[in-house]
Amino acid sequence: MPNTLLATLIYLLGRSSMWKHCISFFLIQGNLQRLGFVARFAKSIVMVPAGYGGVSEFPFLKFAVAVLGVYFVAVLIRGASRKLPPGPVGFPIIGSVHLLGPRSHVSLAQLARKYGAPLMSLYLGQKLFVVASSAEAAMEVLKKQDAVFCSRPPLRGFKVIFPHDVTFADLTPESNYLRKFIRLHLTTARSIEAFQHIRVDEMLQMVRSIVASPRDVVVNLRTSLEVMTANVLTRSIIGKRFMGRTGLSESEKKEIMEFIHIAAEIGECLGAKNPGDLIPALKLVDWNGLDQRMKNLRRKMATFLANIVRERREKSSLGTSNPPGKEMLGVLLDEMENAAAGEKITEDILNTIIWESFTAGMETTVLATDWTLAEVLRNPEVLQKCQAELDAVVGRNRRAQESDIPDLHYIKAVVKESFRLHPVIPLLIPHYSHDPIKVLGYDIPAHTQLLINVWAIGRDPKVWADPLKFHPERFLEGPHRETEMFGKSFNLLPFGSGRRACMGITLGTLLVEASVVVLLHSFDWILPAEGIDMTEGQGLSVRKNVPACAFATPRLPPHVYAE
Numbered sequence: 001m002p003n004t005l006l007a008t009l010i011y012l013l014g015r016s017s018m019w020k021h022c023i024s025f026f027l028i029q030g031n032l033q034r035l036g037f038v039a040r041f042a043k044s045i046v047m048v049p050a051g052y053g054g055v056s057e058f059p060f061l062k063f064a065v066a067v068l069g070v071y072f073v074a075v076l077i078r079g080a081s082r083k084l085p086p087g088p089v090g091f092p093i094i095g096s097v098h099l100l101g102p103r104s105h106v107s108l109a110q111l112a113r114k115y116g117a118p119l120m121s122l123y124l125g126q127k128l129f130v131v132a133s134s135a136e137a138a139m140e141v142l143k144k145q146d147a148v149f150c151s152r153p154p155l156r157g158f159k160v161i162f163p164h165d166v167t168f169a170d171l172t173p174e175s176n177y178l179r180k181f182i183r184l185h186l187t188t189a190r191s192i193e194a195f196q197h198i199r200v201d202e203m204l205q206m207v208r209s210i211v212a213s214p215r216d217v218v219v220n221l222r223t224s225l226e227v228m229t230a231n232v233l234t235r236s237i238i239g240k241r242f243m244g245r246t247g248l249s250e251s252e253k254k255e256i257m258e259f260i261h262i263a264a265e266i267g268e269c270l271g272a273k274n275p276g277d278l279i280p281a282l283k284l285v286d287w288n289g290l291d292q293r294m295k296n297l298r299r300k301m302a303t304f305l306a307n308i309v310r311e312r313r314e315k316s317s318l319g320t321s322n323p324p325g326k327e328m329l330g331v332l333l334d335e336m337e338n339a340a341a342g343e344k345i346t347e348d349i350l351n352t353i354i355w356e357s358f359t360a361g362m363e364t365t366v367l368a369t370d371w372t373l374a375e376v377l378r379n380p381e382v383l384q385k386c387q388a389e390l391d392a393v394v395g396r397n398r399r400a401q402e403s404d405i406p407d408l409h410y411i412k413a414v415v416k417e418s419f420r421l422h423p424v425i426p427l428l429i430p431h432y433s434h435d436p437i438k439v440l441g442y443d444i445p446a447h448t449q450l451l452i453n454v455w456a457i458g459r460d461p462k463v464w465a466d467p468l469k470f471h472p473e474r475f476l477e478g479p480h481r482e483t484e485m486f487g488k489s490f491n492l493l494p495f496g497s498g499r500r501a502c503m504g505i506t507l508g509t510l511l512v513e514a515s516v517v518v519l520l521h522s523f524d525w526i527l528p529a530e531g532i533d534m535t536e537g538q539g540l541s542v543r544k545n546v547p548a549c550a551f552a553t554p555r556l557p558p559h560v561y562a563e
């Protein structure tokens, strides 16, 4: 009987889909105990004494093979009744991690093509992932099944650095309460308008510092954008300007260096791969010292902010100015002192929400602008069209303003085209389901991580004509004239869509568009002889490996820069 059973199993295992179900039993479900049992069982076969003549003559083996057989059949039946989306099978323990190159979004796009799977499943380590790589699949999971996929997976790094946060927490009453703060005091139309003077001031300072720099030295655009964006955000969030200041005292210099160091380290720690997130057994070991580094970072963040809070409390009485114009820290401190709400905002929450707002807005905005300017500068025809539009709408006798942007249709199309080719968070932030669900006819079990490959969707040849060409005109005429990028058109999703879409869509877009407008209006740009390097870096957010650099020549009369 066991021999027949084995033969049947071998036959079934010869069929690729059966392999998948059987292998998934060992590898994917990650049940090490069962693997241990199989190892002991195999050992017992090897150790059968000579003369016993093999399986059929050894009662224990008969029994073990029968148990194993029943188990396999049960797995096969269960596997056959649960239809996962297609995808690679993977190895024990590591799943398909080995198939991912340094840029996961590119590897996942290639795999999706190989398996012809707009919705693909694969195990990374012992965690099941589903990847949506077409507009239809994205719509299915982010619109129709948004309520199921609107959670976030429990990832160690985020829990250590940002406990009680917004971005990596499930949608709970507590996180919704914090979400309200970010929205109300940073990203609503009202607060965006209230902080307009800060953006105008910082853009002007950026332009003036480029005007003052030597003509024969290239301008590193990313550095200029980092200084401007960091100041816009810190002034709006904590009421302080850190970057690009001169004549500082030693303690001020120290504070700024500490700020730059912490901001960079948050990015590095969040971008680092944490093996324990994929293979739970590895959680017990701090492999690369990452865990300790994150804990230290968390302490540094708290100490830094405690000083800012003390200074803020000493400097002015709280609760005096009007909330829309008040920096977020002031509003949060008011809230802490308010007896009714005081229970909700703790020092820890304050620390998280302040740093999180800065981190979420800073890198994304700078990288998106860096990509856009790089595309414009390496496409002289596009640069020429942008500047012709600026001359027609703004002219050369005044500075461009945010209120000009709605009339700059070509430049808006340029920004959209850049987001299509270079979404800064190419796989979005992982979504997560707590419940099982059926999607496009496939069974997605509970506790599955969902990735949306917006990079692949933006380059899908079935959707976009000549997809690799930088061609802003596609958004001005033809089938994509109505395509927008704020979550309604599922073929263009740089900010995601649905309940977990970016909360800073309006502010982020405004900062990118305004920076592009100001820099192209204020200067003529010439690339250095080596041109521009467009290779992508790696990480959760994707930066250009080499920042865009170019020679700048002022193109407006001197009085415009002085006003």
Ligand code: HEM
Pocket (backbone or CB within 6 Å): 166, 167, 168, 182, 186, 187, 357, 358, 360, 361, 362, 364, 365, 368, 424, 425, 428, 429, 430, 431, 494, 495, 496, 497, 499, 500, 501, 502, 503, 504, 505, 507, 508, 509, 512
């Ligand atoms: C061009 C700039 C920006 C881009 C490209 C961008 C992109 C994104 C993306 C792709 C997500 C994840 C969406 C998902 O997982 O489905 C996200 C989430 C988020 N973004 Fe942005 N973002 C930008 C600017 C900002 C700004 C300026 C802020 C606020 C200061 C901000 C705050 C947030 C927050 C709080 C979340 C988490 C939302 C949640 O999980 O519910 N972002 N962003």
